[in-house]
Amino acid sequence: MLWAPRRGMPAGLHGPPCSLECAPVSSGPAHTVRSLGVPARWPLPTVDSPAHCPGVCLVLSLCPTADVFVYGTLKRGQPNHKVLLDGANGRATFRGRGRTEEPYPLVIAGEHNIPRLLHLPGRGLRVAGEIYAVDEQMLRFLDEFEGCPDMYQRVRVRVALLEGEASGEPPAAGSSRQCFVYSTATFPPDWAQLPHLDDYDSQGPHGLRYNPRENR
Template identity: 40%
Template sequence: MSVSIKLLARFRKQFENDRLRHFVFVYGTLKKSNKQSLGKDFLKIGLMILLNLDQPNHKVLLNDVNGQAKFICIARTLQKWPLVIASQYNIPYLLEKPETGHQIQGELYLIDEQMLNFLDEFEGHPDYYHRRKTDIITDDFGSFESWTYFLPNYKTSMLSLPMYSDYDSFGQHGLRYVERCDRDGQNADVGHTETSEIIS
């Protein structure tokens, strides 16, 4: 599968922005609020709307200083992948082991080169996470390739952790993500200090 040139042109015209040129699929803390996974829990949905409880790092996609990102639609991976929550900071990791786990629910964005460079730095690509093209399925626009960030090197014990199809920091698992600004230790809010817990 490949990115549809016609689809890319359509969105550029819609957003009146020729700089938007990369599709990126986000599945973890970069997503918006996860209201679709709450079903009929109207009290929690209302509270999330009232408090604007987006996933913890979604704000970086909204910050024009980082570049530009436009939400396209809800999407899911074509293949199954293991999505786990690990480390002392409860970070969602998409492990690079195809046909294990579930099809992953997430969000598709169209971003510019500046935002792609920002996300590479934010995710620690290529030294920590690895950005690679992945086949994505959408209900409205069909299937095509999108950039996705994976963890290529990890302790095999992580494959024994519960695997999720739709991440929510505020989910019933009780493993709320610890934001970088709330982490203990010197320079804990910069980069990935949890590497020794994760990398084999």
């Protein structure tokens, strides 16, 4: 099912002008993302701007690449990074390391110890991660891999650059990018009370090692 298109160039995309953009949607007590008809298990926030749109089925047929910010198991050295390296999934090019300009709660939750970025801007910590330029095929793969819109929703956030594509290369002062990120607005209320992380590592001192999909 396609997300309702709007004209204009979405931030975070590169290439010729794009004719598609997420349309804003509101959701409330009905616990449904109305334009998608997807039932949600917990109330979702009202969305007033496409910059924080919960829609995930954005087609990039006219846009060669998009910036995606990864903060969990897709980072280098983490259990699922291999899917970004697999050309069968599409193309992903490392652009640098960054940190969200706004704080968010990054928690480890669920029986498989999955890192989850809760869509509660202004709470938690500024989260560190990596920025990748991905093509349409990889973006479609990531949408499916991240289980959106049920498990995660693809939204846009602004990310301050920490280093450039060459390891250790300092970015220009004040450099930032608007990136897609997979966060979740569908979570039990008690997840927001879990310990907040600013830089995820599956083997970190938290002791909650990620359980890979192949072991479940």
